[in-house]
Amino acid sequence: MTSLFSKTISLRKDLKISDAEFAQLRDFIYAQSGIFVADNRKYLVENRLATRLKELNLKSFSEYHAYLQYDAGRRQELNRLFEVITTNETSFYRNPPQLKVFQDMVLKDVLDKQRAARQKRLRIWSAGCSTGEEPYTIAIILHEVLRTELSTWDIRITANDLSEAVLAQAREGVYTDYSLRTTPKEIVARYFTPDGANFRIKPEVKRLVAFGQINLSDRMMLKRVERSHIVFCRNVIIYFDDEMKKNVIAAFYDNLLPGGQLLIGHSESLHNISRAFRPKHYPGAIIYGKEE
Amino acid sequence: MADCKDLCQRLGSDDTDVLRDAAYEAGESGCVEAVGHLARLLCSRNLGVQEAADRALRKIGGKEVVAAVKPLLRSDDAPTRNASMDILRAVGVQDFPTLIELLHDADPDIRIFASDILGSTDSRLAVAPLCEALLKDHEVNVRYQAAVSLGELAFADASSCLGKAMEDDEWVQFAVIEALAKIRDASSVGALVKALDRSSDLVASMIVDALGEIGNIKAVTMLLKRMDASPEVLRNKIVKAVVRILGGKALSLLSAAERERFREYLLAALADDEEDVQDAAVSGLGSVGGEAAATAVLAHAARIDRDRHPERYEHAVAAMREMGLTEALGRALREGGDARRMVALDVLAALPCAACSGLLMDAFADLPEEMRPAAAHALAAIAGEEAAAFFLELLGGDDEALLLEAVSFLGGKLRLPAAGEAVFALLGHPSAAVTEAALDACVAIGGEGLDARFREMFASDEPMERLMAVYALGKMGVRDHMDVIRSALSDEVPDIRKIALEALAEMCGHEEEGLPLIVAGLSDENRDVRLAVVELLGGCDSDKIYPYLEQALSDTDDWVRIRALEALGNRGERDAVPRLLELAGEPSKLVALKAVEVLGEIGGPAAFEGLLRLGAGDDPELVAAVEAAIARLRDEQGER
Numbered sequence: 006m007t008s009l010f011s012k013t014i015s016l017r018k019d020l021k022i023s024d025a026e027f028a029q030l031r032d033f034i035y036a037q038s039g040i041f042v043a044d045n046r047k048y049l050v051e052n053r054l055a056t057r058l059k060e061l062n063l064k065s066f067s068e069y070h071a072y073l074q075y076d077a078g079r080r081q082e083l084n085r086l087f088e089v090i091t092t093n094e095t096s097f098y099r100n101p102p103q104l105k106v107f108q109d110m111v112l113k114d115v116l117d118k119q120r121a122a123r124q125k126r127l128r129i130w131s132a133g134c135s136t137g138e139e140p141y142t143i144a145i146i147l148h149e150v151l152r153t154e155l156s157t158w159d160i161r162i163t164a165n166d167l168s169e170a171v172l173a174q175a176r177e178g179v180y181t182d183y184s185l186r187t188t189p190k191e192i193v194a195r196y197f198t199p200d201g202a203n204f205r206i207k208p209e210v211k212r213l214v215a216f217g218q219i220n221l222s223d224r225m226m227l228k229r230v231e232r233s234h235i236v237f238c239r240n241v242i243i244y245f246d247d248e249m250k251k252n253v254i255a256a257f258y259d260n261l262l263p264g265g266q267l268l269i270g271h272s273e274s275l276h277n278i279s280r281a282f283r284p285k286h287y288p289g290a291i292i293y294g295k296e297e
Numbered sequence: 298m299a300d301c302k303d304l305c306q307r308l309g310s311d312d313t314d315v316l317r318d319a320a321y322e323a324g325e326s327g328c329v330e331a332v333g334h335l336a337r338l339l340c341s342r343n344l345g346v347q348e349a350a351d352r353a354l355r356k357i358g359g360k361e362v363v364a365a366v367k368p369l370l371r372s373d374d375a376p377t378r379n380a381s382m383d384i385l386r387a388v389g390v391q392d393f394p395t396l397i398e399l400l401h402d403a404d405p406d407i408r409i410f411a412s413d414i415l416g417s418t419d420s421r422l423a424v425a426p427l428c429e430a431l432l433k434d435h436e437v438n439v440r441y442q443a444a445v446s447l448g449e450l451a452f453a454d455a456s457s458c459l460g461k462a463m464e465d466d467e468w469v470q471f472a473v474i475e476a477l478a479k480i481r482d483a484s485s486v487g488a489l490v491k492a493l494d495r496s497s498d499l500v501a502s503m504i505v506d507a508l509g510e511i512g513n514i515k516a517v518t519m520l521l522k523r524m525d526a527s528p529e530v531l532r533n534k535i536v537k538a539v540v541r542i543l544g545g546k547a548l549s550l551l552s553a554a555e556r557e558r559f560r561e562y563l564l565a566a567l568a569d570d571e572e573d574v575q576d577a578a579v580s581g582l583g584s585v586g587g588e589a590a591a592t593a594v595l596a597h598a599a600r601i602d603r604d605r606h607p608e609r610y611e612h613a614v615a616a617m618r619e620m621g622l623t624e625a626l627g628r629a630l631r632e633g634g635d636a637r638r639m640v641a642l643d644v645l646a647a648l649p650c651a652a653c654s655g656l657l658m659d660a661f662a663d664l665p666e667e668m669r670p671a672a673a674h675a676l677a678a679i680a681g682e683e684a685a686a687f688f689l690e691l692l693g694g695d696d697e698a699l700l701l702e703a704v705s706f707l708g709g710k711l712r713l714p715a716a717g718e719a720v721f722a723l724l725g726h727p728s729a730a731v732t733e734a735a736l737d738a739c740v741a742i743g744g745e746g747l748d749a750r751f752r753e754m755f756a757s758d759e760p761m762e763r764l765m766a767v768y769a770l771g772k773m774g775v776r777d778h779m780d781v782i783r784s785a786l787s788d789e790v791p792d793i794r795k796i797a798l799e800a801l802a803e804m805c806g807h808e809e810e811g812l813p814l815i816v817a818g819l820s821d822e823n824r825d826v827r828l829a830v831v832e833l834l835g836g837c838d839s840d841k842i843y844p845y846l847e848q849a850l851s852d853t854d855d856w857v858r859i860r861a862l863e864a865l866g867n868r869g870e871r872d873a874v875p876r877l878l879e880l881a882g883e884p885s886k887l888v889a890l891k892a893v894e895v896l897g898e899i900g901g902p903a904a905f906e907g908l909l910r911l912g913a914g915d916d917p918e919l920v921a922a923v924e925a926a927i928a929r930l931r932d933e934q935g936e937r
Contacts (some may be wrong), residue, residue: 062828062856073887076855251352256343259317280376281345296343 020058022051024279033070034090039222039253042090053089087168088238093206093243095138097145097180097188098241100271108146111266111292115234116150118163118264125157128153130233130260131164132221132253133241137175137214138184138221140164141206144213163194163230165219168268172216178206182264189210200267223248234262236269258295266294299497301328315348316341324353329361336365339384340377351380355387363392367399370410382410390418390552397426405436412439416446423450428458440469457478459487470500474477478507486513493523495825502531509538509654517542524562525595532614536566537577546739548584565594576612583616591623595644599636614681617644618697622653624799630660654680658687670698677706685713704731717742721750724765736765748773755781760790763912767793771800779810786814791823798829806839816845824854829859835864843870850876859891866895874899878907881919890922897926905930 007187020264022030027050031042042050054069073079073086096102119125127147131140140162148155166172181203185193197204218225219240236257242250258281267274267282268290269275275293282293300328308331309320316338323331330351337349354362367379378599389396393675396418399411412430416422417595424447431443447455455476462473470492477485489504489511492644496504502846508516520535520542527535539559540548543621551559563585579597582590617640618627647654657676674690675777676684684706703928704723707716723735739747751773767785770778785797796819804811818830829913834842848870849861864878865873879901880892893911896904905927914921 062825069888071887075890253320255317255349255352259314279348280380281348281350283344295345 012128015184020055020065022047022050022054022066024234027072028049029070030066033073034086035222035246035249037222038088038220039086039249040090040167040244041249042244043246047173050090054086057085057089075220076292082166084170088170088272091168094182095240096134097138097142098192099138099142100289101187103239103268103271104142104146106287106292107143107268108150108289110267111235112146112150115266119234121204121271126159128231128233128235128262129160130230130236130257131162131214132219132236132238134164134166134172134175134216136171136180136184137164137206137216138180139179139237139239140214140216141178141210144210145192147213148196148210149192159212162214163233164214164216165230166216167218167220169218172218177215177293178205178211179203211263221245221253223254224252224256227253227260230260232262234265235262236265236267237265238269242269242273242278250278255281258260261295263295265295267295269293299752300555301326301330304328305331308338312813313343313346316343316346320346320349320353327360329357330363332357332365332913335390336362336369338512339366339373339380340374342380347376347380351384352386354778355762358391359728360395362388362391363395367395370399370407371404382414382584383413385410386417389414393418393420393422396423399709400426400430405439408434408436408439408791409810411443412442412446416442419450421450421452424452424454428455429460431473437466437468440465441472444469444472444476447470449478451476451479451484452482453480456485457480460485462490463488467497468501470496470819471503474503474507475498479512483511483513483515485512489514490516490519492892493519497530498531501527502534505531505538506535509541510532512542514542521559530564530569532562533566533569533571533574533578533861536562536581537574540577540581548581549703556585560587566587567593567597573608576609578617579613581761583619586620588818590618591620591625592628594620595625595629595637595640598635598640605769614640614643622648622650622656627656630656631663632817635665635668637670638664642671642675646671646678649679654683661687670702673699673702677710680706680827685711685715689713689716689719692716692723697731697751700726700728702736703823704734704738704863708735708741709829712741712743714742714744717744717747721747724754725763730764736769740769741866743773748777752781760793762764763788764790764793764796767796767800772797775800775803783814786817791821791826794818794821794823795829796827798826798833802833802836805837807834808840808864812841813837816842816848819845819848819852824857827852827854827857828860831860835860835867843868846870847873848875850880855885855887858885858888862888862891866898869899869903871899871903874901874903874907877904880913881907881911889919893919893922899930900930 027047030050034040034042054066058066058069061069062210063072063073073082078080098274104168119127129143134140142163147160151158163177166175179200180197185204193204194205196210198207199205219230221227230294232243240251242253245253254275258279261267271290275284282295285294302324302832304319304323307315308323310316310319320335320338323335332657335350336356337356338346339354341350342346348889354366366381366384369377370385372378372381374935385396396411396415402408402411412427415427427443427450431440431447433791434443435442438785440462444459447459458472460479462469465473474489477489486508489508493501493504505520508520517539520539524532524535548556548559553778563581564576566574566584569575569578575597579594582594594613594616594798598610600616601610601613604608605766621682624639626644629637638795645657653754654676657672659671661669675685688703688706691699694700700723706721707713708720719738720735720738723731724733724739726735739751748770751766751769752782754762757763757766757771763785767781769782775782782797785793788794788797798815801811805815806812815830815833818826821827821830827849831846834845834849837842846861846864849857852858852861862877863921865877874896877892877896879895881889883889883892893908896908908923908930912920912927914923916919
């Protein structure tokens, strides 16, 4: 039975986050993850975490800060916190116009160059992969484009996220129809097997993706990622302040092979963040290219 | 830390990856020797290298960077020139004399750049040189940029020279007026007003805006005089400026004739294209009042998209309230469309008067169904007993929102015994919100009848019903229902045990009855129940509870121990100091840090000596907490 209090009296005590507590928690989150929680999200944080504090029987947000640092359950709690402050809103085939540009322009260009250089090797990095929809979508597109030729290629999609919880889901590879709401029906039929009311990604797609935990604020960790032809980092840098954005984008630049290309979210921009990339404008997408 | 010499060597590499890495490390380590290399790399054709050098130079900063980047302002390559400008905007203030020197350069472009950079320094020292450039430079674009930069800096010292520059070209005047508006110094009003008569309409409009921003009353007479002769757009701007300067209240001090004339202008300004002009007109109309003003503002509020502009909508509603109960409100409720009706309801929700309640009750039945909850809400907010019958009737309905309003009004506001049975019946309502509101209302109404109903309810097999009964009976008088509370303390559901304990709070000092029942909960198997006991003991004003708090310090759960520590700290229990010193050595960091904090709270020689000993430990976090506790003790000692 769930706690009766979830429906009744004790939950009425409103937990408010003071400015000092917000600053304390924001700094802690930033130090742990590089995610910058802007001031205008103070009440969002308060709303989203208040229930959690009550479940933990904590009286204030400064106690929650202490809990995150010292309680025996702090590791699991940190994952919960990351889930609260990031939305993990994603789906297969998210932003189709951008993916069309990826398939028809970016990918075609890289594959042609690799074929010409007699190097059938492709590395793609999905940084901030959440529950796996993005890297699996990329893998499906690769299947669609290369078809039978795929087996002759050495392909690896490195997929990273901060949260172990979402990575566990990604590795599982089972999705509800909500995750597939923007996916063409024939793609679902070809690359998923029904699993009760859900859909399981097929092993030949899964095989192309390697999941791992990464903290984008950790420069050395980023340096260890294998260099890529293409980097996807969509709807991730919105969580960072300018300094952190500059660091992360610089790390992607360093990771990309000469001529490599970066794809960010359609509402994101590198304006005032980096001048190192050459933006190419396509209908529905801007692709940021590194010099050859 | 990277070796600076090695970095300089790597900055000479041909490999772009090596260059970027070296630049990053030079920036992070503040390697000043690398500045020359980095400035050279700023001209690199490789964008990645250029960007890495840019970041490193900003990080290093100082005179060396200013000196190395300065020559790049003369580069023919636009990206290099832009990058050097950006860097100097960020670090130029660290070598002021160099910037001043650039302000006297023979090349006007360099003087424009220097004026621009000085505007980013946030330094008062930049005012005098920029004023000199504004008044003496022969190149108009330098003077323009100097005015812009003085506005960026926004120091009042610049007002005088900006005022003098009002004689300059119109092009410079634009920047000067904007700068004066940003500075908002009263001394500039004279110069602006003086310029008003000889200015083009465009400049006059900017001056009027600036006078409104500055907000000095000296400008009002001049602005009012100018109003009749001005074209409509400028007149509306003057309306905005006058409202802004005088504020709503002072408008009512205008003579009757002036007020009437101004009302007409305010009504006209309400139709202006600019939203801030409309908002100013709303403020003004709220102050001068009258039926025509009320009708116009209500119609205006109804046109505002309240989801996109909630603050503008609230502003208009507040102006309507300022005008009081008007015919326009009644008309809107009776004849208006949905939008006008909603405005009237929002206005009435904070307009307490008997006539307002009557207006709402009369209109209720004719309102569209979806608007009735808002009407009930407005009525509940302003009405008294005159609305009892109205709300009792609502209790018979099944609309959740209306039920919530009725329950809260009859129970929370009126505490009406006649509503008791009907409200009690709602405890079985499927909506949790209605149930909770009804429970609170029952407690507020009280009385023997409800008392008996809750005792009956306690016998239920349904945990939620038992919980509600214990909660209500505890609130309605714990001493009259001790049998129920005792029984609830051994209920199989932990939350019911918790609620029973909370009910006993007022009896915590009662040694024979209340206290033994409460402290028995310290052995409860459920951690949340034990936490509730400790919190209750912490809030108890009795000298008998110390042993129980000490007992809780040995609980298996860290947070129970922490709450016990807090309670001991709040009570200033000096007898607890030896135990607290033990706990400060606990492996649980949470408990140890809390024990240290509480020692600082309790104070006294034993705590102080103990803290000094703990301060010699190895754990930096614990030592920092000890230092904070000692500082607190010292502060308190000092205050005494």
